[in-house]
Amino acid sequence: MTLLSDQRQAKKQRIIKAAAEVMARKGYAGTVMADIAAAADIGKGTLYEYFDSKEALFFAVFRWFSQATGAEARVSVSALGRSAGERLRLLNDTIMGAWIELKDIYALTMEFWSASASAQMRNRFKEVFRESYREFRAVVSALLRDGIERGEFRPDLKAESIAAALVGTWDALLLQAWFDDRFDPVETSREFLDALFEGIRAAG
Amino acid sequence: MTLLSDQRQAKKQRIIKAAAEVMARKGYAGTVMADIAAAADIGKGTLYEYFDSKEALFFAVFRWFSQATGAEARVSVSALGRSAGERLRLLNDTIMGAWIELKDIYALTMEFWSASASAQMRNRFKEVFRESYREFRAVVSALLRDGIERGEFRPDLKAESIAAALVGTWDALLLQAWFDDRFDPVETSREFLDALFEGIRAAG
Amino acid sequence: MTLLSDQRQAKKQRIIKAAAEVMARKGYAGTVMADIAAAADIGKGTLYEYFDSKEALFFAVFRWFSQATGAEARVSVSALGRSAGERLRLLNDTIMGAWIELKDIYALTMEFWSASASAQMRNRFKEVFRESYREFRAVVSALLRDGIERGEFRPDLKAESIAAALVGTWDALLLQAWFDDRFDPVETSREFLDALFEGIRAAG
Amino acid sequence: MTLLSDQRQAKKQRIIKAAAEVMARKGYAGTVMADIAAAADIGKGTLYEYFDSKEALFFAVFRWFSQATGAEARVSVSALGRSAGERLRLLNDTIMGAWIELKDIYALTMEFWSASASAQMRNRFKEVFRESYREFRAVVSALLRDGIERGEFRPDLKAESIAAALVGTWDALLLQAWFDDRFDPVETSREFLDALFEGIRAAG
DNA sequence: CATGAATGAGGCTTCATTCAT
DNA sequence: GATGAATGAAGCCTCATTCAT
Numbered sequence: 001m002t003l004l005s006d007q008r009q010a011k012k013q014r015i016i017k018a019a020a021e022v023m024a025r026k027g028y029a030g031t032v033m034a035d036i037a038a039a040a041d042i043g044k045g046t047l048y049e050y051f052d053s054k055e056a057l058f059f060a061v062f063r064w065f066s067q068a069t070g071a072e073a074r075v076s077v078s079a080l081g082r083s084a085g086e087r088l089r090l091l092n093d094t095i096m097g098a099w100i101e102l103k104d105i106y107a108l109t110m111e112f113w114s115a116s117a118s119a120q121m122r123n124r125f126k127e128v129f130r131e132s133y134r135e136f137r138a139v140v141s142a143l144l145r146d147g148i149e150r151g152e153f154r155p156d157l158k159a160e161s162i163a164a165a166l167v168g169t170w171d172a173l174l175l176q177a178w179f180d181d182r183f184d185p186v187e188t189s190r191e192f193l194d195a196l197f198e199g200i201r202a203a204g
Numbered sequence: 205m206t207l208l209s210d211q212r213q214a215k216k217q218r219i220i221k222a223a224a225e226v227m228a229r230k231g232y233a234g235t236v237m238a239d240i241a242a243a244a245d246i247g248k249g250t251l252y253e254y255f256d257s258k259e260a261l262f263f264a265v266f267r268w269f270s271q272a273t274g275a276e277a278r279v280s281v282s283a284l285g286r287s288a289g290e291r292l293r294l295l296n297d298t299i300m301g302a303w304i305e306l307k308d309i310y311a312l313t314m315e316f317w318s319a320s321a322s323a324q325m326r327n328r329f330k331e332v333f334r335e336s337y338r339e340f341r342a343v344v345s346a347l348l349r350d351g352i353e354r355g356e357f358r359p360d361l362k363a364e365s366i367a368a369a370l371v372g373t374w375d376a377l378l379l380q381a382w383f384d385d386r387f388d389p390v391e392t393s394r395e396f397l398d399a400l401f402e403g404i405r406a407a408g
Numbered sequence: 409m410t411l412l413s414d415q416r417q418a419k420k421q422r423i424i425k426a427a428a429e430v431m432a433r434k435g436y437a438g439t440v441m442a443d444i445a446a447a448a449d450i451g452k453g454t455l456y457e458y459f460d461s462k463e464a465l466f467f468a469v470f471r472w473f474s475q476a477t478g479a480e481a482r483v484s485v486s487a488l489g490r491s492a493g494e495r496l497r498l499l500n501d502t503i504m505g506a507w508i509e510l511k512d513i514y515a516l517t518m519e520f521w522s523a524s525a526s527a528q529m530r531n532r533f534k535e536v537f538r539e540s541y542r543e544f545r546a547v548v549s550a551l552l553r554d555g556i557e558r559g560e561f562r563p564d565l566k567a568e569s570i571a572a573a574l575v576g577t578w579d580a581l582l583l584q585a586w587f588d589d590r591f592d593p594v595e596t597s598r599e600f601l602d603a604l605f606e607g608i609r610a611a612g
Numbered sequence: 613m614t615l616l617s618d619q620r621q622a623k624k625q626r627i628i629k630a631a632a633e634v635m636a637r638k639g640y641a642g643t644v645m646a647d648i649a650a651a652a653d654i655g656k657g658t659l660y661e662y663f664d665s666k667e668a669l670f671f672a673v674f675r676w677f678s679q680a681t682g683a684e685a686r687v688s689v690s691a692l693g694r695s696a697g698e699r700l701r702l703l704n705d706t707i708m709g710a711w712i713e714l715k716d717i718y719a720l721t722m723e724f725w726s727a728s729a730s731a732q733m734r735n736r737f738k739e740v741f742r743e744s745y746r747e748f749r750a751v752v753s754a755l756l757r758d759g760i761e762r763g764e765f766r767p768d769l770k771a772e773s774i775a776a777a778l779v780g781t782w783d784a785l786l787l788q789a790w791f792d793d794r795f796d797p798v799e800t801s802r803e804f805l806d807a808l809f810e811g812i813r814a815a816g
Numbered sequence: 817c818a819t820g821a822a823t824g825a826g827g828c829t830t831c832a833t834t835c836a837t
Numbered sequence: 838g839a840t841g842a843a844t845g846a847a848g849c850c851t852c853a854t855t856c857a858t
Binding site for chain 3: 636637638639640641642697719722723725726728729730731732738741742745746749764765766769770772773774776777779780781783784785787788790791792795799800801803804806807808809810811813
């Protein structure tokens with residue numbers, strides 16, 4: 001039973017990854033179940049042994065992708081014995097590292113956003129996104145407040161807002177990189193962090 | 205008698221706006237041509253007198269939306285007699301103002317992103333996005349360099365990177381607002397700008 | 409009134425010829441009313457001032473085409489002062505001459521046949537064809553019987569059958585020429601007539 | 613388990629025959645895929661498991677029909693131990709026999725001709741027709757030359773032209789029979805063959 | 817009379833899902 | 838449990854015809 005369950009889980013994962021690959025390439029609407037079955041090297045009908053519907057499979061892909069990109073991030077935030085500033089830079093590097101690794105299925109992100117906007121799937125996706133963003137902002141926000149307490153950051157900092165902006169910037173730099181091969185989000189994000197630390201106003 | 209070009213253009217605009225409204229609500233894939241026709245209060249076939257295909261109409265919506273959101277921004281950047289800092293804040297307010305106005309069709313943005321990711325339409329959309337972002341970054345970058353020259357901003361600023369991050373932040377704050385009604389991008393963006401100006405590091 | 413009627417008739421003819429040209433090129437089903445209007449250099453709606461429907465226009469084309477190809481044939485059959493054999497050869501040449509002239513709209517013939525086969529238009533077309541063939545066979549048959557009476561042809565000739573075969577042969581040679589540019593129906597028909605006159609059996 | 617190729621072929625044949633029947637009755641343009649599916653007693657979508665498009669199905673019908681009508685003809689031509697004249701008469705009877713058998717789908721022929729004339733499908737159909745006619749003429753021509761060598765037929769015979777005319781006559785007699793129920797192509801063709809053998813010119 | 821913008825019925829085709837094997 | 842043949846709902850698009858100008 002456990003063994004069976006393990007095998008079943010493994011196959012489920014294989015399907016999810018196959019689906020992720022195909023959907024990243026063709027988009028959710030442009031992907032047909034037959035493509036996914038072929039990519040997973042199983043029969044079309046078998047998909048339905050593991051997922052109730054195309055939408056359910058897509059949602060599973062979403063959760064897998066979120067997990068994959070979020071897991072490491074959480075680790076880097078809680079790195080022990082580091083200053084808040086160091087952990088912030090570490091977080092930045094971790095995110096960029098994850099992007100490099102998942103570059104060729106990055107397009108999924110846009111599919112997820114789109115799913116959260118279209119009436120049919122909106123609810124499920126939108127809620128997950130909202131919670132993810134809230135959580136992510138909270139984590140970064142906590143990190144910033146920690147920095148304030150440690151005396152690293154200015155005490156009058158609006159931690160919430162800066163956290164939101166930072167979270168957003170990571171998203172958006174990767175988005176711009178998607179559109180433009182010549183755009184380098186890694187370097188850009190580092191330079192931006194520097195500026196944010198020091199401020200852009202001329203000293204004076 | 206040929207329909208006056210003006211009338212034709214006006215009707216075309218009406219269709220585009222109707223399509224924008226429906227697509228924002230149902231998503232591109234979830235929208236059927238009949239819905240758009242009904243929303244524009246015309247016959248289904250009439251749509252094809254003005255647009256070759258669903259995709260062509262979608263692309264027209266895209267261009268209209270880009271125009272609508274980009275036009276004012278350009279104006280505020282070139283506001284005369286203002287310091288670079290003021291113009292940056294003005295730009296921020298303009299963008300947030302446009303968002304408030306277009307809030308209920310904001311979801312279109314995600315549809316556009318998705319379109320740029322799905323194989324079928326990728327090329328057209330992706331290219332426009334790339335150019336738009338390049339242009340937008342260039343504008344903000346120029347504004348920052350202007351600030352450096354005026355002595356407002358630190359001379360060692362990486363204008364390119366900060367511009368990219370700013371452009372992205374605006375995108376991403378609105379995205380977070382889409383997911384979360386309780387999230388206020390207007391206040392957040394202002395506070396973030398403040399922090400960016402002064403830096404987050406404790407003076408020391 | 410007469411003048412108007414004349415102008416009207418002329419325009420009607422122009423439309424018919426335009427329709428013939430387009431339909432020969434694109435086939436009946438492949439032709440759209442807009443094409444015909446454009447070819448006749450008139451508005452789409454004007455077509456309906458002259459013909460009740462696409463089908464009615466097609467039928468008018470049919471009648472015009474039948475007329476055009478049949479008229480000369482009748483003349484040559486009744487050429488005075490010629491032997492039956494001469495008139496038969498003359499008829500052959502007339503038909504081939506008409507074909508050369510109408511070569512580029514010959515494809516219409518196949519459209520007419522097809523129309524007579526498809527349920528919708530069958531009745532009108534089929535009946536006209538039946539009568540045309542009956543008439544044509546009767547004419548040729550009479551010519552053959554005339555030849556018998558004059559002592560030119562064998563008295564035991566089955567005039568009806570030979571007439572039918574001849575009429576058919578003309579049709580079919582042109583058909584083969586339609587399919588094959590290298591096929592010359594003019595020479596072929598002459599040589600065939602010779603053989604028919606003399607018989608193919610070796611003289612014994 | 614993959615459906616056995618045999619079963620698949622059988623079903624494909626069933627669809628082709630159903631399509632032939634419907635198309636003969638309603639014409640190509642007048643036939644809707646739903647009709648064919650109903651006639652074949654399968655779902656509409658199933659058609660597309662076997663044929664890529666309506667046009668592809670039509671072409672398959674064409675090939676099937678050509679095969680069906682051409683196969684026996686070839687046999688009779690090569691009948692051993694017969695004189696050329698006998699084989700020619702046998703060929704004639706075979707063709708007429710095939711017609712009697714396929715009478716109710718004879719109308720397909722006209723649809724095929726029409727298809728070869730209309731721009732969209734022209735190329736595929738026209739080419740097949742050209743080759744079929746060339747082949748058929750070659751076969752009959754060879755038979756005639758064989759007759760010449762055997763001393764049955766006049767040595768100065770233009771075998772090519774007579775073959776073309778004969779091939780055409782068979783086509784055209786059936787065409788006339790299509791238009792006219794009272795027309796008997798069987799008897800007509802026999803009497804015509806007699807005349808062709810003996811010639812129509814009065815002896816002497 | 818002439819026009820061409822507007823229309824909506826109708827057809828081809830796709831594809832998620834089912835189910836018999 | 839796995840499969841893929843079968844299905845039919847649903848959508849995009851075409852185009853003959855109408856009618857207000």
